[in-house]
Amino acid sequence: MTAVRTEVRRPERVSDQPPARGISYNQEQICLLSSFYPGNQAYNAQAAIHVRGELDLAVLERAVSYVVARHEMLRTTISLDDDGFRATVHEPFDFAIPLHDLSGLPSPDRLPACDAVRRGLQDRVFDVARLPLLTIDAVRLAADEWTLIQVEHHVVHDGWSFGRLWEEIQVAYNALATGRQPDLPPLQAQYQQFVSWQRGRMEGEYGQEAVDFWADYLDGAADVSLGGTPARVDSLDGHLIEATVPADTYGRIRQTARRMAVSPFVLMFSVYARLLAARSGKTDFCVGISVHGRTEAELEPLIGMMVNAMPVRVTVRAEDPPDRVARGIQTSMFRALRYSDVPLSLIVRRMKLTQKPGRNPVFQHCFSFHDSRVPRLEFGGASAEIHEEQSQTAKFEMNIVVIPPSDTRDATHARMFWQFSQRAFARAEAVAFVRDYEHELARVLRES
Template sequence: MNVGATATQGLIGVAPRRVSDYPRTNRVSYNQEQICLLEAFYPNNKAYNFQATIEIEGALELSVLEQAISAVIARHEMLRTTIELGTEGFVAKINAPYAFEVAHIDLRDTTPEAVEAAFEGILKARLETTFDVSRPPLFTITAVQMAEANWRLIQVEHHVIHDGWSLGRLWSEIEAAYNAILANVQLELHDIPAQYQQFVAWQRDQIEGDYGKAALAFWHGYLDGSDFEVSLRAERPEGSNLAGLNIDTYLDAAFYKSLSAAARKCAVSEYVLMFSVFSRLVGDLTGSQDFCVGTAVSARSEQDIDPMIGMVVNTVPVRVLLEAGATETLRSVQKSFFKAIRYHDVPLSLLVRTLNIRQKKGSNPIFQHCFSFHDSTVPKLRFGEAAGVIHERQNRTSKFDVNVVVTPPSKIRKVAECRISWQFSETLFDANQARTFAEAFCALLSDWINEIACPAQPVISQEPQVAHL
């Protein structure tokens, strides 16, 4: 969907402006603005961090890795941008390229029996990292040397410079730069047509113009009459600190195959099927039949911003009107999702303002529950002769009452099972309640598959476990 062309399609002889045609602005994107506003509610929190570990088998040259990361930072202005609050709002500052430093922790003298516990202690400490978005750098990497040819990198960064798609791009470029430096050859990477501050200028021009007016008119009509306050707890405690209980559940290959067959039979995607089951569970537990569930959607609608690292993902409300049966609800959710996706690039913060919804601490506006698929490509890495594998981590936070991120099986990543990452607000759930909810989702998903009359009997591969980070 080419959103950039929408505002000028009807003007004969007027070509839409590309993102690369715009000069840089010092304003922030709507996506970043929403995060910064929430940061004001919850200062020094880690809920808007991203974290991952990269396991590397083989020799790793730390000095070469630092040079490679520095080269990527020089290419992408977003990786060296900070944000300050000015008299007229948030202001972005592009800082000069700098030499990135990788912290090094050596565990080679630790006994084999104690090395894993030592690493878990280091990881737990690093996951407590908080950032001040006005001070660089906004991401860190720690290299833990487990053995002579065994490393684990810990990456922590703030979401104002990152989205899920950016992870693969970042490490693909670090890999290319590392190998070029190691081989003493010229680094050859694709051009970046537009930097992030050009995207910001383009985004605000679109949203503040005719396209934005039409989009907001749609959203006002689409959301009118929906319940904006749906709580799984009869009494919502005052306030919240975004602390969360994190659970991972897994659906094995046989289960997911049955799920896919049921989705095909109803002419919907696996995402719509799982989203609908989650919505049904929320509706059954709250008694609401007309409410919104959030979902994260990539807003990279323009070719110019495809190679760019930055925060471009948007969280949009999908209005759910529950029907009597599984098939009827699937049709209703899919129809609603297709409507919402048409204007998926309208920022949530703008919807909240134009709908005059008062934001209050402890409750997300418009929707309190979020369900997303995360299927961006995550590359297998090669650093010279060493091989690297990226693992995304959770950090015991939750931005919503319940936030679910599904990572489906992938032939590219050679992963046959489906991972469901759950984040529950610690204000609203204890460990038993969180586990019960996750188990209820898996059971209801199985029931729906059987109701759709898929012949195979799915089996959950393992009990949900609370993640100890």
């Protein structure tokens, strides 16, 4: 009797997957790089939430506890054993928010004291094998003025998750404050199911097709480095420079981008690429951008680390006008976005690229928009404004994060965070590069 071989079709829905014991490719890359730099804060994500009005801290703790119980990723730890990295999902727990009461200080001393508390909290070092990996501290400045300081490890966080987290905390707080139970829609999947789905997808036909694409896309691109070979690779210390793009300048960016038939992000990215080309003498190279990996509707409400660092191949010739460079970059970016959910670590591994401490094997510079939606917060009668922060660290030679204005942010200007590796740049060199970018951006806006 001949056995009939039946091909079993792998379920395509994330919610059909069994929870994985391991971790995602996205988390794995962070854990591997963190092991190169023990005790660093480069993978801390932080924000300050400024609250005006009365805030019930006990209700806020219950609201955060509800969200932590709802999302397994917020109560998951990661350990390393003989079989690799393993995830452990812990039972729900009562989330504690430490209080730092500065309301008794003289009024002029409160904000400086709050800044000191914030700096101390943001320098904390997380152990991914121990809870909590998300912390929120409350600083009371007055009876009707607070600052909430959020710090978490990047293995549980991405920009999309940040907005979802505070949307759900707000809903839960406002329900609990009025004696009701929160009633958020059930999640269709949890993060460990995403891990199973991602691993199955990347280890199958799609993953091979995607890596073949990336091998062809990256073939021949130069390695651009402005900082030379670092003398030491045991540190991720960086120079952080925050710059402001005024509202009128950002308005001109929008207008110019529209005339060029590109997005404001591509326009600002292309100015940076032209500056890299001029400084390095290279005309064909890659710059990284951050893209969210939520390709399935089931993943949109989920809190977890799914963002990818995606290479964008850039071709810049000295004789090309800015609009041609920008449109060429946009075309290249659209081509790459077809496989934007492929983790960089998988590309590196499948292409057998050498990964060394202190050097990314694909690109040394990253330029991204952080434009994920953030909510306008209200806690009962109190209003709150979210203020994202960056740290004095650098995972690349240069990492630029632009936070553009949006309808959910009160600011009409854009914020630019420039992170320069101290291994590659002196502080004065970093300041000069930012100034040169601003001058080049102004010239493009003036002449285009």
